[in-house]
Amino acid sequence: GNSVTQMEGPVTLSEEAFLTINCTYTATGYPSLFWYVQYPGEGLQLLLKATKADDKGSNKGFEATYRKETTSFHLEKGSVQVSDSAVYFCALRGNSQGNLIFGKGTKLSVKP
Amino acid sequence: GAVVSQHPSWVICKSGTSVKIECRSLDFQATTMFWYRQFPKQSLMLMATSNEGSKATYEQGVEKDKFLINHASLTLSTLTVTSAHPEDSSFYICSARPAGTANQPQHFGDGTRLSIL
Numbered sequence: 109g110n111s112v113t114q115m116e117g118p119v120t121l122s123e124e125a126f127l128t129i130n131c132t133y134t135a136t137g138y139p140s141l142f143w144y145v146q147y148p149g150e151g152l153q154l155l156l157k158a159t160k161a162d163d164k165g166s167n168k169g170f171e172a173t174y175r176k177e178t179t180s181f182h183l184e185k186g187s188v189q190v191s192d193s194a195v196y197f198c199a200l201r202g203n204s205q206g207n208l209i210f211g212k213g214t215k216l217s218v219k220p
Numbered sequence: 221g222a223v224v225s226q227h228p229s230w231v232i233c234k235s236g237t238s239v240k241i242e243c244r245s246l247d248f249q250a251t252t253m254f255w256y257r258q259f260p261k262q263s264l265m266l267m268a269t270s271n272e273g274s275k276a277t278y279e280q281g282v283e284k285d286k287f288l289i290n291h292a293s294l295t296l297s298t299l300t301v302t303s304a305h306p307e308d309s310s311f312y313i314c315s316a317r318p319a320g321t322a323n324q325p326q327h328f329g330d331g332t333r334l335s336i337l
Contacts, residue, residue, distance in 0.1 A: 144328075152264075152313065152328040197264070208254075208315075208326060210264045 110135040114198045114211035121188055121218050129183040129214045131172075131198035139200040141165075141174055141181040142208065146195045155183075155196070188218045223247055224316050226329025234337055235306060241299045241332045243314030249294035250316035254326065255287075258311040267312075270297040294319065304336045 115130040133139065143155040143165070156165030161176035170185045181198060198211040223246040231239055243253055251272045256264040268289050269277045276289035286308075288300040297316075301308050311333050315326035 152315075152331075154327075208264075208266075 110139065110200060110202050110209050112198050112200055112209055112211040114196075114214055116212070116214065117195075118215040118217055121216070123190055123218055123220050124187045125218075127183070127185040127188045127192075127216070129196055129198075129216070131181045131183065131211060133179050133181065133198075133200050135179075135200055135202055137202060138176075139202050141172070142199040142201070143170070143172055143181070143183050144197040144199060144210075146197065146213070148194070152197065188216070190218045190220055192216060193218045224314065224327045224329040226314055226332055228332060229330060230333045230335075232335045232337065233304065236303055237336075239301045239304055239334060241301075241312055241314070241334075243297045243299070243316065243329055245295045245316045245318075245327070248316075248318040250297075251294060251319045253291060253297040253314055253316045255289060255297075255299050256313045256315065258313060258331075264313060267299075272297075301334065304334070306336045309334055309336045 111134045113132050140159045142157045144152040145155045146152050155170055156167040158165040158174035161174055164173045172181050172183045174181055193216055195213045195215045197213045199208045201208050225244045225246050227242045253270040255267045257267050258264050266279050267282045270289050270291040272291045272294050278284050286302055291297040311331050313328055313331040315328045317326045
């Protein structure tokens with residue numbers, strides 16, 4: 109079945125450091141891929157998405173490219189800020205299904 | 221943009237109490253809504269898919285009689301945790317997708333933190 113694997117955290121970085129959170133997936137067909145962010149005490153927010161191979165999703169300085177050859181959708185940001193501290197979830201949605209399948213989440217802490 | 225409102229955001233109650241959580245799509249109609257549960261330090265787990273006007277579809281291992289779902293209108297789904305016990309304490313999140321937008325992301329509520337004493 110479909111599944112998502114993302115790097116375990118927590119990840120602790122200094123402000124302005126480069127961020128990579130790895131995400132790989134297993135799926136049949138051509139799923140859509142998402143990154144969601146959960147700030148402390150809040151619900152999930154969609155951060156970015158990609159619906160087909162080689163698509164690049166981007167938002168708020170974050171980027172992720174849909175790589176079908178490596179079944180990956182790694183999240184990157186060139187210079188993190190303290191306000192980026194949150195839990196990040198990678199997710200996929202298969203072609204024929206409406207629900208999302210999530211990774212376990214990666215907690216990011218950015219220190220000033 | 222599309223907004224999903226979830227209420228209450230936080231509830232504390234005694235063991236044995238039934239708790240109702242509402243999920244509303246404020247500016248769109250949602251034929252399908254999803255209910256998730258988030259355990260500490262773990263990811264979201266889909267509990268059930270709520271379909272307007274019909275019975276909800278529950279994931280394996282989720283007790284239908286324990287977690288009652290009603291989706292009576294295109295903008296409202298409710299989750300009732302019946303006779304709640306401490307092990308039901310968790311973070312519950314709903315999501316909704318606008319009708320006729322199968323390829324668009326779901327929109328999430330802010331979640332309800334349920335604490336059973």
